[in-house]
Amino acid sequence: MIKVMTDAAATILIVEDDAVIRRLVGDVLRNEGFVVEAAEDAVEMDAILAKTRPELVILDVMLPGEDGLSICRRLYAQERCPILILSAKSDEIDRVAGLETGADDYLVKPFGPRELIARVRAMLRRGARIPAPIVRRFSVGTLTVDLDARQVLDQRNEPVILTSTEFDLLACFIHRPRRVLTRDQIGKWTRGRVPDPLDRSIDMIVSRLRRKLDRASPGANLISTVRNGGYLLTAHVTPAC
Amino acid sequence: MHLPSAVRIGLVVVLSVTIVWIGTVALFFMSTSGVIRNNRPLPKQIVALVTLLEQAAPAERELILRAVTSQYMTARLAPGNHVGITPKQERVPRISARIVDQYLAALGGRPNSVTVRREPDGKGGLGFTFATPVDLEIRVQLATGDTLIVDSLRYPVVSLFGVPVGFVAGLTGAVLGLIALFALQREVAFNRLQVRLSHLVRARIAMIGGISHDVRTFLTRLRLRVDRIPDEEERDRAAADIADMIRLLDDAVLASRAGARELAQELVDFAQVVLAEVDDRRAAGKPVELQAADVPKGNTTVLGDRLALRRVISNLFDNALIYGKVARVSIKSDSQSVTLLVDDEGPGIPPDQREQILEPFVRIEDSRSRRTGGAGLGLAVARSLVEAQDGTISITQAPSGGARFAVRLPLFVAS
Numbered sequence: 001m002i003k004v005m006t007d008a009a010a011t012i013l014i015v016e017d018d019a020v021i022r023r024l025v026g027d028v029l030r031n032e033g034f035v036v037e038a039a040e041d042a043v044e045m046d047a048i049l050a051k052t053r054p055e056l057v058i059l060d061v062m063l064p065g066e067d068g069l070s071i072c073r074r075l076y077a078q079e080r081c082p083i084l085i086l087s088a089k090s091d092e093i094d095r096v097a098g099l100e101t102g103a104d105d106y107l108v109k110p111f112g113p114r115e116l117i118a119r120v121r122a123m124l125r126r127g128a129r130i131p132a133p134i135v136r137r138f139s140v141g142t143l144t145v146d147l148d149a150r151q152v153l154d155q156r157n158e159p160v161i162l163t164s165t166e167f168d169l170l171a172c173f174i175h176r177p178r179r180v181l182t183r184d185q186i187g188k189w190t191r192g193r194v195p196d197p198l199d200r201s202i203d204m205i206v207s208r209l210r211r212k213l214d215r216a217s218p219g220a221n222l223i224s225t226v227r228n229g230g231y232l233l234t235a236h237v238t239p240a241c
Numbered sequence: 242m243h244l245p246s247a248v249r250i251g252l253v254v255v256l257s258v259t260i261v262w263i264g265t266v267a268l269f270f271m272s273t274s275g276v277i278r279n280n281r282p283l284p285k286q287i288v289a290l291v292t293l294l295e296q297a298a299p300a301e302r303e304l305i306l307r308a309v310t311s312q313y314m315t316a317r318l319a320p321g322n323h324v325g326i327t328p329k330q331e332r333v334p335r336i337s338a339r340i341v342d343q344y345l346a347a348l349g350g351r352p353n354s355v356t357v358r359r360e361p362d363g364k365g366g367l368g369f370t371f372a373t374p375v376d377l378e379i380r381v382q383l384a385t386g387d388t389l390i391v392d393s394l395r396y397p398v399v400s401l402f403g404v405p406v407g408f409v410a411g412l413t414g415a416v417l418g419l420i421a422l423f424a425l426q427r428e429v430a431f432n433r434l435q436v437r438l439s440h441l442v443r444a445r446i447a448m449i450g451g452i453s454h455d456v457r458t459f460l461t462r463l464r465l466r467v468d469r470i471p472d473e474e475e476r477d478r479a480a481a482d483i484a485d486m487i488r489l490l491d492d493a494v495l496a497s498r499a500g501a502r503e504l505a506q507e508l509v510d511f512a513q514v515v516l517a518e519v520d521d522r523r524a525a526g527k528p529v530e531l532q533a534a535d536v537p538k539g540n541t542t543v544l545g546d547r548l549a550l551r552r553v554i555s556n557l558f559d560n561a562l563i564y565g566k567v568a569r570v571s572i573k574s575d576s577q578s579v580t581l582l583v584d585d586e587g588p589g590i591p592p593d594q595r596e597q598i599l600e601p602f603v604r605i606e607d608s609r610s611r612r613t614g615g616a617g618l619g620l621a622v623a624r625s626l627v628e629a630q631d632g633t634i635s636i637t638q639a640p641s642g643g644a645r646f647a648v649r650l651p652l653f654v655a656s
Contacts, residue, residue, distance in 0.1 A: 018461075018462075021461055021462055024462060024465040028465065088454050088457050109457050109458070109461040110460045110465075110483055110487060111461070112464055112465075112468060113465055113468045114468070178507050179505065179506065179507040179508075180506035180507065180544065221655045225656055226506065226544065232506070232507075232508065234655055
């Protein structure tokens, strides 16, 4: 069998907890002439990364211990190699391809060997990417939100003054735009606990934030109430430079 | 009946406030009637009256009688003996007569009787002798030969069905109080039930999710191994079988989440999702037709689950392609809703089978379904997903004579 020799020396690291899939994917890649390193979790992966620098990381999302998305964010900050995510659920794709993860491509399980090889080759051809800084500044309607500076600017670049809790809430909406968030979810994400059923404090913060945003961009109706007790950010969130 | 918990709690509060109010009114009435009950002519008063009347000159008797007559008591004299018999079975007259007797004994005793005063028409009287005052008529035979007749009148309370309003209010209050207590207790029990149910549903979804994850792991291994099958046709068939299994699994997971109202709610441009699905099918070489004119220019944003919507569209396309050779797609929108129409060129579906075909495990024609396989879950899943997103799915006849599936979803309105 004739191998494509250009990729032959490339080292690929697989992080996958299922031993059989790890071996099968390893076999497929080795057959194509790649050098394969395998790890079953984040700890093993770190040990391997201390010794070698792979050209590509194939990363399972559902891992025991540190999960795939968290590893992905970490690798993105440290390494320059592209990351291919393996996801068991197709509804996770949105999250994977979403903001802040830093994955370059994804495959939904189950996948065929040829599909895997095609993706891997395409990614290696694109090569080591120039790491774009993770975007932390967003356009929300006519507003600009900087998550690091914790600042909101309106159309005329005037700051919109928000309290710390209001900003946390806005950040929570920005990370999940155009999606209905229940009171429980908002409580879990902004305070780390599900609020008591009679606790109206989240509704009060939402309505305060809503008033301020309505003043800053009149008529945009950025935060909308949905029946059955949820709120959503109606605007598209796009990275801002 | 399912009311939002805020409404239920509000009802309980309103009920409780009403009860407190009624209770207060009842208390007022009860305390007033308590005073009145004590206003019944005291036996001492009767004894004094008897003594006075017996000692007074006949001319003064009329004056004395007038002096004691009040709103609560009238006294008159009748010549001759008119003492009646105290009824033994009526409690109030019996007790009153005994007390009057005891006091009259100080005077050496006088024949007397105590009866409940009847209205001329026979109404009134009796009633609630224990809780409320009744009109009593006390007759005493005087030494002068006359009979003293004293009518002890109850306080003229406003009465409802012969029972004082205070009593009615008190009783209503008590009953409402009990109802409120019961409602509150039910409310607590209902909440507990809801919590338990939602735990159960979550546990089931988690279990189906767990099974789905594990099956997917096995299928991933299988899919990787399938490529070692030497025969290409066999290999492709095996890969297609695995893809079908995954689709079934995804449908089951989605349907279980839809049944538990656990689908995601996000703003989705419905027309774009349809277009993406059409493009996918066309890229795979399937006869899916969509004219640019059949896509509305305006807003087609709905609040729904993107993945579930894709499954619905995909299932309708599959159905049209399998049973009707071709899928003709169009999208229509009005101010309130957006509608997806999928027409095919099959034989159509008879009106009496249209409802049935949307039920699980129903296939129209056994021979055909055996050829195409599957348990007939696709349309049932589509229906449960559409209905979980407040939409409707219906079957009519396409202009070409084939079947027309229509999915109608409400447009998102910001509020």
